[in-house]
Amino acid sequence: MNSAFERSRSRRVLLLLGLMFYLVPVASQAQEASIIGQVTDDTGAVLPGVTVTATSPALQVPQVIAVSDERGEYRLTQLPLGTYAVEYVLAGFQTLQRPGLRVTAGFTAKVDVVMKVSALSETVTVSGTAPVVDVASTSARTQLTRETLDLIPTSRAGLQSMMVLAPGVRTNLDVGQPTANPLFRAFGQNGDSWQQLDGVVTTSPKGGNQSGNWFDSSVFEEASITSVGNPAEAPSRGIQVAIVIKSGGNDFHGSGSLIQSGKRMQSDNLDDKLRAQGITSGSPVAVRWDRSAELGGRIVPNKLWFYVQARARRDDNFSLGGFNPDGTPSIARQIQRFATVKLSQQVSPSTRVVGFYQHLGQTGNQAATQFAAWESRQVTYVPVHTGKVEWQMARGNKFMSFQYGFWNWYYRRNGASDNVATSDQLTGIITGMNVVAATRQHEGRKGVKGVVNWYKPGLLWGNHDFKVGFDYTPGAHADRSTVDRGAAGNYILIFRNGAPFQVDAKSNPTDPSSPVNYFGTYLQDSWTIARRLSLNLGVRYAHDNGFLPEQCRVASRAPLDVVFPAQCYPFIQFNIWKPVSPRMHFAYDVTGDGKTLIKGGWGMYVHQRGIDELQMGNALADSVATYTWHDLNSNKKFDVGEVNFDPNGPDFVARRVEVGQALSGAVPNPNEKEPMTDEFSASFERELIPNFAVRATGIYSREHNTYRVQNNKRPYDVYNIPVTARDPGPIREQR
Known part of the structure; x- marks a missing residue:
């Protein structure tokens, strides 16, 4: 029997509303993070020339340094995911320190600070939590940190165990079977997914379920799951999964x-x-x-x-x-x-x-x-x-x-x-x-x-x-x-x-x-x-x-x-x-x-x-x-x-x-x-x-x-x- 491929023009309309409560930020596809912000004095005037220094055990260099521009804005980019201490220094002002800033893969954290005039050499430590809303990302993503993956009760079976945590995503039931082929379905539409393991594309070249995507979830440092609003760097509309593998450090x-x-x-x-x-x-x-x-x-x-x-x-x-x-x-x-x-x-x-x-x-x-x-x-x-x-x-x-x-x-x-x-x-x-x-x-x-x-x-x-x-x-x-x-x-x-x-x-x-x-x-x-x-x-x-x-x-x-x-x-x-x-x-x-x-x-x-x-x-x-x-x-x-x-x-x-x-x-x-x-x-x-x-x-x-x-x-x-x-x-x- 001979048959021919033919495409008929059809329309399918989906109008779905997803409501999500989340404890972690939303991230972009990139594996690196950013910290951005503006430095002002206590009158609201912008401060150019402020030296902004970030340090972290996640860095393979001693520190990352930026200087605020004429608008008082600074930008620390290409930061490996981790917890950072950020220091702000300008002559004639109190040195400001902001420890405990946790950034996740692809996340842009907005941190604005106010520096006060001081004739003395003194340092002020500002405590606070890291932002949880990404001001730069235009996509709807679910970010899963290592702590989240460890604490939430799942089977640790790989992609299925993570996707069940993303609103709007429907995969096959996570029963702990280590060899199950995950299904990628979000907001009523199936297929066209795109999976990456530390930047390596592991999407099956065929349609349907994704055979061969059996990974060791215990090596995952973080994972982001995107279901809506993929940018131009994403080749398809379907679920985008980006996984970051753990790295070494200066400490064993x-x-x-x-x-x-x-x-x-x-x-x-x-x-x-x-x-x-x-x-x-x-x-x-x-x-x-x-x-x-x-x-x-x-x-x-x-x-x-x-x-x-x-x-x-x-x-x-x-x-x-x-x-x-x-x-x-x-x-x-x-x-x-x-x-x-x-x-x-x-x-x-x-x-x-x-x-x-x-x-x-x-x-x-x-x-x-x-x-x-x-x-x-x-x-x-x-x-x-x-x-x-x-x-x-x-x-x-x-x-x-x-x-x-x-x-x-x-x-x-x-x-x-x-x-x-x-x-x-x-x-x-x-x-x-x-x-x-x-x-x-x-x-x-x-x-x-x-x-x-x-x-x-x-x-x-x-x-x-x-x-x-x-x-x-x-x-x-x-x-x-x-x-x-x-x-x-x-x-x-x-x-x-x-x-x-x-x-x-x-x-x-x-x-x-x-x-x-x-x-x-x-x-x-x-x-x-x-x-x-x-x-x-x-x-x-x-x-x-x-x-x-x-x-x-x-x-x-x-x-x-x-x-x-x-x-x-x-x-x-x-x-x-x-x-x-x-x-x-x-x-x-x-x-x-x-x-x-x-x-x-x-x-x-x-x-x-x-x-x-x-x-x-x-x-x-x-x-x-x-x-x-x-x-x-x-x-x-x-x-x-x-x-x-x-x-x-x-x-x-x-x-x-x-x-x-x-x-x-x-x-x-x-x-x-x-x-x-x-x-x-x-x-x-x-x-x-x-x-x-x-x-x-x-x-x-x-x-x-x-x-x-x-x-x-x-x-x-x-x-x-x-x-x-x-x-x-x-x-x-x-x-």
């Missing part, structure tokens, strides 16, 4: 943990009604433990820092109704082993190099279930590799950063039997080799990105923070290859209540390639007017190129070589998208004290090409062809001659891509347009008391060019039989 620090649980610490919901139905147990935990150790410190003081961590998790669960061949209850086993290394080198007072690497080795052994036999379980191994090298330079009002990063993972599925796989559509009974055994899922990204910041005060009625950046990802991939299934055969026998019905012919062996090359660049200006109005204006351009390279396959083992012969396939070019996406947002400080803000704006966001969209047109994609089965000798085993495997013959039923059960044989639509979304947002933020604020957000969004798939062999004009439904009339209340 370390910790360890041991968490243990089991069946005795688990409750159930069994009652007399369930017991009367013969249900005597749920799915109890067999073994669950979590062990970790970490150490950070200095190799060379103020020059070279290190952080290392190791963690292991085990999660074994009894399978309800599943039994081993010896009659004992069956147990599903899962083990994760993490290792993380991070190095930070201060090459010079203005130059810094950061590198990190995290490895996950995950093994699993499925259990038998009420319907799947012990021999039909999967035995899996999943390695995940994530790392980067980043160069940073800060000079005056300019900052530059360039990074090479990579993220890739492999899912090796093996079987536990050489018997032919069977599946009964009515009873659900499964026997033989696991259906998806002998497959190798592989996904990943690697690429470079860079950004240049230039802060220019006193230009066009205000201060400007210009940002120019790019990100380039060549060959992003998310394909699934297969190997021959050996004695089990490359097919599955389908029964209906024990009666032979169909045969699913698998395309093994195959090794498809469906890459996407993506390049994005943006220009952004954060324009502050009169210290109360901030405009975030930006535009983004993307070159999104999905294609199928020329590729070949070997023939499947006979008799399936009729369905999947040795063949080479030509290069196929899908439409190259070149969208331009403007974004315009604002933040207005209503009271002028940084405690009450109105934020809002509009942005256009473009869907990125997904690998799964290309796979429908890739003849080498792991696929299944279904045929009618004639069990001529009634032995309930497949014998040669019982199926006509001609794709154009009478026994052919359908063909689909195995991943996502999508259609196969698709062809690109030359008139295809990229999906886009217009998003309008407005929010109100108010700091009520120190360390406590409230935010209300409203969203209106409209989608264009939404995807759908057209069957070219069944055009609209063949549907000529009217379908009518009788109006049942008014519903009468039953008495």
